[in-house]
Structure formats: structure tokens, C-alpha cells
Amino acid sequence: MSNDRILEELGVYSSHAPRYTSYPTAVQFHNGIGTDFAKSCLQGLSIDKPISVYAHIPFCERLCWYCACRTQGTKSHKPVAGYLKGLLQEIEHLRKMLPEGTKMGRLHWGGGTPTILLPEEVTILADAIKSVFEIDDQFEFSVEIDPTLVDKDKISALSSAGMNRASIGIQDFDTKVQHAIGRLQSLEQTADCIGDVRAAGVQSLNTDILYGLPHQTPESVEQTLTQVISLDPDRIALYGYAHVPWMAKRQQMIDEAALPDGPERRTLFDLMAERLEASGYDPIGIDHFAKPGDTLSKAAASGRLRRNFQGYTTDSCDTLIGLGASAISKFAGGYAQNAPRSSHYLRMVSEGGLATQRGVALTETDKMRARAIEMVMCDFKVDKTELEECFGPLAQTLDKNIDDIILEYGKFVQPTDTGFTVQDKQRALARLIAQKFDAYSGEAGRYSAVS
Numbered sequence: 231m232s233n234d235r236i237l238e239e240l241g242v243y244s245s246h247a248p249r250y251t252s253y254p255t256a257v258q259f260h261n262g263i264g265t266d267f268a269k270s271c272l273q274g275l276s277i278d279k280p281i282s283v284y285a286h287i288p289f290c291e292r293l294c295w296y297c298a299c300r301t302q303g304t305k306s307h308k309p310v311a312g313y314l315k316g317l318l319q320e321i322e323h324l325r326k327m328l329p330e331g332t333k334m335g336r337l338h339w340g341g342g343t344p345t346i347l348l349p350e351e352v353t354i355l356a357d358a359i360k361s362v363f364e365i366d367d368q369f370e371f372s373v374e375i376d377p378t379l380v381d382k383d384k385i386s387a388l389s390s391a392g393m394n395r396a397s398i399g400i401q402d403f404d405t406k407v408q409h410a411i412g413r414l415q416s417l418e419q420t421a422d423c424i425g426d427v428r429a430a431g432v433q434s435l436n437t438d439i440l441y442g443l444p445h446q447t448p449e450s451v452e453q454t455l456t457q458v459i460s461l462d463p464d465r466i467a468l469y470g471y472a473h474v475p476w477m478a479k480r481q482q483m484i485d486e487a488a489l490p491d492g493p494e495r496r497t498l499f500d501l502m503a504e505r506l507e508a509s510g511y512d513p514i515g516i517d518h519f520a521k522p523g524d525t526l527s528k529a530a531a532s533g534r535l536r537r538n539f540q541g542y543t544t545d546s547c548d549t550l551i552g553l554g555a556s557a558i559s560k561f562a563g564g565y566a567q568n569a570p571r572s573s574h575y576l577r578m579v580s581e582g583g584l585a586t587q588r589g590v591a592l593t594e595t596d597k598m599r600a601r602a603i604e605m606v607m608c609d610f611k612v613d614k615t616e617l618e619e620c621f622g623p624l625a626q627t628l629d630k631n632i633d634d635i636i637l638e639y640g641k642f643v644q645p646t647d648t649g650f651t652v653q654d655k656q657r658a659l660a661r662l663i664a665q666k667f668d669a670y671s672g673e674a675g676r677y678s679a680v681s
């Protein structure tokens with residue numbers, strides 16, 4: 231039987247599974263976790279290790295139909311300015327709770343569109359965040375940039391604030407595809423933006439592109455890739471388009487008849503991956519590519535690749551503090567998510583407290599399963615030696631999962647003395663195999679297609 235046929239029987243073209251940017255996933259978050267939990271986690275942070283900070287800016291001037299991110303469209307700047315005030319209030323609450331001397335190793339601004347902020351607002355927000363922490367020597371500051379909503383002044387303000395990494399949204403350059411997903415953006419506009427970001431001294435640049443979009447063909451994605459590669463990004467995230475119209479209502483604008491089916495999606499991905507590898511990019515995890523000298527490639531080669539809410543990362547900080555509406559913080563004891571609606575978030579921070587609304591406390595078993603899932607998603611293998619070193623005899627409770635995986639995935643999984651390796655880094659299988667370690671996977675939740 232061909233590999234494709236076997237993968238079909240294993241459910242690769244018909245299955246849905248989490249992308250495991252956290253474990254447990256957000257489906258397990260509940261309202262029993264609130265501000266008291268977040269406050270005690272913050273107060274208990276160790277100052278020995280740097281932490282990461284994420285600031286969420288949930289506004290866009292355009293609302294692309296394909297986009298599943300939590301964001302709201304606005305043509306007026308008033309709600310953005312009001313939201314910035316809320317962020318500053320949240321930062322002040324944080325200041326009162328953090329142990330003095332807490333170090334920040336990473337700062338990431340995402341959205342939505344962080345570059346909707348005016349240059350002076352960029353400076354105000356960055357200064358406020360930095361004033362709460364000591365800055366680690368290895369500090370990295372990355373920002374998600376929409377090339378249609380940025381200019382030299384904003385880039386200059388970001389660069390002065392310390393931005394040294396940037397991620398540029400592209401998705402696809404084909405105009406038929408762009409019209410079908412409600413997102414128009416020319417190569418020239420994108421190249422100009424990248425030129426400005428590079429000129430501002432940003433050395434590490436990522437671009438996001440998608441496969442599985444309406445009207446994409448092998449020829450059209452080949453052309454898009456030629457254009458993307460001409461922009462010379464250091465990293466490329468090649469995400470599978472997640473069609474989840476029950477969650478992201480604006481995706482109802484997308485013509486489902488024009489979407490590639492499961493095997494077509496896989497063909498597109500394989501072609502694109504092949505082309506990227508032939509152009510000198512190393513494959514990283516299930517959906518990233520990076521130049522060999524890039525820190526992501528080096529981390530992947532040495533088993534130091536990690537996975538968090540931003541996807542693949544070299545970030546090894548144990549703690550992530552999320553600022554803003556819907557932002558998720560990760561502490562040793564669990565996850566804490568802020569109120570998702572901006573209005574609710576703003577009310578909570580203006581009433582004198584944090585804005586945590588839900589989350590989940592982590593047991594030792596959760597932490598161990600999270601690490602096993604991360605190993606599959608990052609390294610395409612599970613090594614019980616490491617799990618035993620960290621979790622002791624508890625690691626033996628995974629033996630049945632490991633045996634089941636080896637049995638079910640047959641030739642795609644090679645048993646080893648200490649676990650298994652996924653053969654040929656079968657990316658489409660990784661989410662399904664990771665799901666076998668998910669003790670909550672039988673519970674409600676609708677996810678995107680795995681391939």
C-alpha cells in the first residue's frame with residue numbers, strides 16, 4: 231500500500247487535532263482560575279531566571295476573512311488609545327506584585343496588529359513594560375508586523391525600543407487567492423516594509439505563509455514561494471490554513487468549494503517544503519523552516535527547540551506573562567488567561583486588579599504529558615530517559631501510550647530503547663501522535679485539520 235493510502239487510513243486527511251501550543255489546551259481552561267491564582271504565581275516567581283512577556287494588541291484596520299486570530303476591526307484610533315491605557319494599568323498592577331529584580335529575557339508583541347500603535351504609543355508601551363523588569367543580557371524583542379499598516383516612523387520607534395526580531399504576515403502573493411481570502415497585499419509593499427525593517431537593524435526576520443487556501447494550485451504556490459524566497463527571510467512559517475468558521479465567523483466569507491481537499495493540501499505542503507529545502511532552508515518541527523545559521527535551526531539540531539503560544543521558539547523561559555485582553559500567562563503552577571473581550575478586560579484592570587478570568591492549574595502528570603507532547607511536536611521522538619530524569623517513576627505511566635503509538639502507526643514509528651522516533655519526520659502525523667499523550671483528548675473541542 232502506498233504511504234498516502236496508509237496515511238489516509240490512519241486518518242491524516244480527515245482528522246482534527248490541537249496544534250499543541252499548550253498542554254492542556256485552552257479547551258480545558260475553566261473559571262475556577264482567577265486573579266488570586268495569577269497574583270500568587272506572580273508573587274512566587276524566582277528572580278534567578280528571566281521570564282518572557284507577551285503583549286496582545288487585538289485591533290486591525292483590515293479584517294482579513296481567512297484570519298482566525300482574536301481581533302477586532304477599527305478605522306478609528308480611539309479604541310486603540312483606550313486599550314493602551316488599560317495595558318498601562320495592567321502593567322502597574324504587575325509592578326506591585328512582581329518580586330523586585332525580576333528579569334525579562336523575551337518580549338513579543340502580537341495580535342491583531344501591534345503596528346496599529348502610533349510611534350509615540352510604541353515608545354510609551356515599550357518603556358512601561360521595560361520599567362517593570364530588569365533587562366536580561368540576551369534580551370530579544372519581536373513584533374508581528376502587517377506590511378500594509380506600518381511606516382518608517384513606526385519601525386524607527388520599534389527599533390529604538392529594542393525590536394531585534396520581526397515577523398511579517400504574507401500568506402500568499404497570488405491575487406486570485408488574495409481576493410478569495412479578503413487580504414490584498416503586493417510584493418512591492420511587502421518588500422518595502424522588509425527593506426525598512428532590515429535598515430532599522432533587525433537581523434532576524436520571519437515571514438508567515440499559508441497552504442490550503444482557496445484556489446491555491448501547485449503552480450500558484452510555486453510562484454508565491456519564488457517571491458517569498460526573493461525577500462530572503464531568515465525563517466518561514468508555513469502554516470496549514472485552519473478553516474474553523476464555527477469559531478472565526480468571518481471565515482464564512484470564504485467559498486468552501488474553492489478550498490483544496492485533504493490530499494491536495496498535503497500535495498501543496500510537500501511541494502512547498504521541498505522547494506524551501508532545495509532553497510537552503512532547514513525544516514523545523516511540523517511547519518517552520520529556517521536558514522541553517524538561524525538560532526531556530528541550531529536549537530532544532532541540538533534538541534533545544536521549544537513550543538509555546540507563538541509556535542516554535544528557542545525561548546526556554548519557564549514563565550510567560552501575557553498582557554492584554556485574552557492574553558495567556560504560563561506559570562510553573564498553571565495557565566491563566568485574561569478576559570477575552572476588550573471591554574471586560576478594560577473594566578477589570580481599571581477596577582484595580584489583574585484581568586485573569588480563566589485558566590488551569592497543572593498537576594505533575596500534566597507537566598509530564600506536556601513535555602512528551604512537546605518532544606513529538608519539536609523532535610519527532612519521545613525519549614523516556616529525559617522524562618524519567620524530570621518526573622521519576624511517574625514516567626512509567628506513559629508506557630501504554632508509547633506501546634499504543636508503536637502499534638497503531640506501524641511503519642511510521644520506529645521503536646527505540648527509550649521510546650520511539652517518528653520516521654521521516656512525518657509532519658502530518660505529529661499532531662495525531664501527540665494527541666495520544668493528551669489525557670483530555672476525549673473531551674469537547676473542535677480543532678483544525680491535521681494535514
Ligand SMILES: C[S@@+](CC[C@H](N)C(=O)[O-])C[C@H]1O[C@@H](n2cnc3c(N)ncnc32)[C@H](O)[C@@H]1O
Nearest residue numbers: 296297298341342343375376399438469471472
Ligand atoms: C496575528 S496574525 C498576523 C499579523 C498581522 N496582523 C498581519 O496581518 O500580518 C499572525 C499569523 O497567524 C496566521 N493565521 C491567521 N489565521 C490563520 C488561519 N485561519 N489558519 C492558519 N494560520 C492563520 C497567519 O499566518 C498570520 O500571519
Ligand code: SF4
Nearest residue numbers: 290293294297299342
Ligand atoms: S491577518 Fe492580521 S490584519 Fe488580517 S485580520 Fe488577522 S490579525 Fe488582522
